[in-house]
Amino acid sequence: MIKKSFSILILILCIGLIMTGCPKKTVIKEEPSTKKSEEVAREAARIEAERAKEAKEAKEKELARIKEEEAKKAQEKKEFEQSLVARKTPGIEGEVFETKLLKDIHFDFDKYDILQGDAEILKGNAALLVKFPNVKIQIEGHCDERGTVEYNLALGERRANSVRNYMISLGISGNRISIISYGKERPMDPAHNEDAWAKNRRAHSVIVSK
Amino acid sequence: MLKKLVLIVITLFLTFTSSAEARVYLDINAPTLIQIPIVLSKWKNVGKTSATLSEKVYEILVNDLTLSGFFRVIDYQHLPLDLQRKEGIPEVLFLKEWMPAGGEILLAGEAFLDSEGLNLRLKFYLFDLVEQKQMVAKEYKEPLQSLRAMVHRISDEVLLQLTGERGVHNTKIAYVSLQSGNKEILTTDFDGANIKQITNNQSINLSPAWSPDGKKIAFTSYLKRNPDLYLTDREGKNPIRFSYYPGLNASPSWSPDGKQIALMMGIEGKSDIFLIDANGGNPRKLTKGHGNEASPKWSPDGKQIAFISDRSGSPQVYVMATDGSDVRRLTYEGSYNTNPSWSPKGDRIAFCGRVGGRFNIFTIGIDGSGLQRLTSNSGDNESPFWSPDGRYIAFSSTRLGGSKIYIMHTHGLNQRPLTQSKGGESSPAWSPRFE
Numbered sequence: 001m002i003k004k005s006f007s008i009l010i011l012i013l014c015i016g017l018i019m020t021g022c023p024k025k026t027v028i029k030e031e032p033s034t035k036k037s038e039e040v041a042r043e044a045a046r047i048e049a050e051r052a053k054e055a056k057e058a059k060e061k062e063l064a065r066i067k068e069e070e071a072k073k074a075q076e077k078k079e080f081e082q083s084l085v086a087r088k089t090p091g092i093e094g095e096v097f098e099t100k101l102l103k104d105i106h107f108d109f110d111k112y113d114i115l116q117g118d119a120e121i122l123k124g125n126a127a128l129l130v131k132f133p134n135v136k137i138q139i140e141g142h143c144d145e146r147g148t149v150e151y152n153l154a155l156g157e158r159r160a161n162s163v164r165n166y167m168i169s170l171g172i173s174g175n176r177i178s179i180i181s182y183g184k185e186r187p188m189d190p191a192h193n194e195d196a197w198a199k200n201r202r203a204h205s206v207i208v209s210k
Numbered sequence: 211m212l213k214k215l216v217l218i219v220i221t222l223f224l225t226f227t228s229s230a231e232a233r234v235y236l237d238i239n240a241p242t243l244i245q246i247p248i249v250l251s252k253w254k255n256v257g258k259t260s261a262t263l264s265e266k267v268y269e270i271l272v273n274d275l276t277l278s279g280f281f282r283v284i285d286y287q288h289l290p291l292d293l294q295r296k297e298g299i300p301e302v303l304f305l306k307e308w309m310p311a312g313g314e315i316l317l318a319g320e321a322f323l324d325s326e327g328l329n330l331r332l333k334f335y336l337f338d339l340v341e342q343k344q345m346v347a348k349e350y351k352e353p354l355q356s357l358r359a360m361v362h363r364i365s366d367e368v369l370l371q372l373t374g375e376r377g378v379h380n381t382k383i384a385y386v387s388l389q390s391g392n393k394e395i396l397t398t399d400f401d402g403a404n405i406k407q408i409t410n411n412q413s414i415n416l417s418p419a420w421s422p423d424g425k426k427i428a429f430t431s432y433l434k435r436n437p438d439l440y441l442t443d444r445e446g447k448n449p450i451r452f453s454y455y456p457g458l459n460a461s462p463s464w465s466p467d468g469k470q471i472a473l474m475m476g477i478e479g480k481s482d483i484f485l486i487d488a489n490g491g492n493p494r495k496l497t498k499g500h501g502n503e504a505s506p507k508w509s510p511d512g513k514q515i516a517f518i519s520d521r522s523g524s525p526q527v528y529v530m531a532t533d534g535s536d537v538r539r540l541t542y543e544g545s546y547n548t549n550p551s552w553s554p555k556g557d558r559i560a561f562c563g564r565v566g567g568r569f570n571i572f573t574i575g576i577d578g579s580g581l582q583r584l585t586s587n588s589g590d591n592e593s594p595f596w597s598p599d600g601r602y603i604a605f606s607s608t609r610l611g612g613s614k615i616y617i618m619h620t621h622g623l624n625q626r627p628l629t630q631s632k633g634g635e636s637s638p639a640w641s642p643r644f645e
Binding site: 090091092093094110147148149150151153154155157158161165178179180181182185186 | 392393411412413414416417432433434435436437456457458460461474476479480481502503504505518520524525546548549562564569592593636637
């Protein structure tokens with residue numbers, strides 16, 4: 001609409017210029033135009049001013065929003081960083097970080113498929129990775145003590161990969177997620193009963209890079 | 211009983227008259243174990259040999275022959291007084307004197323330590339007390355520090371003479387021990403003596419496997435935060451990491467020629483059976499499909515690989531050619547069969563199966579026939595591993611609480627713990643013979 005008004009204004013000015021034959025710009029401006037063109041100009045200026053005001057307000061609003069968001073992000077980042085607990089394991093190179101913000105999921109005996117309820121947990125974990133795009137994680141696949149060392153290594157590998165594949169399906173880049181199978185070598189609960197076994201059949205995520 | 215045994219021996223003598231090799235005192239393939247009563251007379255000290263030295267020789271010998279399971283050892287201390295005092299090697303002419311000892315065989319010997327105290331000479335004779343004749347006379351001479359190995363050689367020779375097959379007294383068993391708080395690889399001699407720590411890295415160390423020449427041990431370790439394969443000499447020196455693809459590099463098994471290793475690998479997102487060259491290069495995937503594949507074990511003839519797959523829904527033992535073709539399922543009974551191990555002849559496979567929630571050791575013919583259960587009512591029994599002579603199976607058992615390595619005859623008889631430890635032992639791997 002504004003564009004159209006401008007075009008009209010320019011057209012009128014040009015016609016005036018041709019009709020008077022005067023080459024001086026000032027003359028053009030000072031030349032009393034028709035009542036109609038004045039009104040158009042005033043209207044255009046008003047619109048312009050309004051537009052500028054609106055833009056300014058929007059910009060301020062946006063800035064405030066960004067500021068708020070940044071504050072929120074900073075707060076989240078702070079919370080995230082505060083949640084990190086460095087973990088070093090003797091005999092295993094390097095350091096990883098545990099965080100309660102990345103949650104474990106659990107598996108049935110001799111199974112590696114993700115249970116219905118646990119998909120939500122993994123969505124939460126994925127959301128954290130979206131928020132912190134520099135973070136890389138390692139998913140540990142664990143098993144209960146029943147069965148052989150080797151078969152449990154295979155099962156742990158599969159459990160960790162189930163989780164990794166699901167995270168990738170949620171849009172997380174595969175190169176941010178490594179896996180490791182600990183088989184039955186790192187039980188969470190060393191007891192020899194159903195309760196302990198249920199706790200030990202898990203996929204646990206640790207942060208390998210912040 | 212004794213009379214009956216004597217009769218059997220005499221019958222055997224009559225059947226196989228002159229040839230020493232053909233004379234088999236004990237059929238090791240018999241379904242029940244008959245123990246030959248063997249008399250061990252007191253050893254004689256010659257030269258600088260001290261009483262403690264010859265006693266040591268005697269002690270190891272008694273232990274070896276007892277552990278073999280083929281003998282009822284009659285110790286000289288349990289003989290009539292006049293025989294207790296007789297040392298060294300008797301004359302064939304006077305063998306009659308030994309009849310009251312109650313044995314069919316007499317093992318007698320003397321130990322000679324040279325004047326510098328460096329070299330030991332062990333001379334031993336084996337006599338047939340039923341036939342009143344000499345069976346074998348041999349002499350070993352080696353540095354004193356090889357004493358144990360020398361005595362084990364005598365035991366092996368006794369087994370060869372009486373069963374037609376050498377013993378495995380000069381072998382070792384590698385295994386995993388949790389005694390230090392984490393899983394380290396250890397080795398011990400067949401008799402549980404001479405325990406050596408192969409790894410000492412505080413990491414998780416799993417699945418030791420001897421190279422076919424017995425000079426190296428491959429195993430999995432988490433040292434670099436990934437289950438990688440390492441190789442060390444049998445003293446645990448000079449470990450090198452040689453297979454470290456992302457994901458699993460686990461459960462190594464050497465080809466009989468030592469040129470390749472079958473293993474579990476996770477490169478493709480799940481555990482599959484792969485082959486690699488002995489230097490870790492050139493991985494080739496053998497298994498297809500969606501199952502979890504585990505525990506490859508190369509057959510003694512080098513043509514097949516036994517492994518575990520849960521492609522049918524539960525882990526079962528399968529066999530395939532070394533190029534991944536000709537896959538066939540071997541076990542159908544039970545819903546959880548793992549840990550295959552080939553007999554040295556290649557005719558049977560031992561495995562661990564779950565029955566009623568407990569794990570037990572079974573063997574099965576390579577054609578799927580002749581399933582035998584070897585353990586029962588004794589906790590969980592896992593990880594069977596055949597001895598190089600095919601007469602024993604090492605395995606882990608929780609029968610007394612903690613998991614310990616046990617050895618039994620392949621018919622399930624004579625089960626005994628390998629070491630004196632309190633527990634925390636698993637994954638035994640029997641070495642080839644060291645000679």
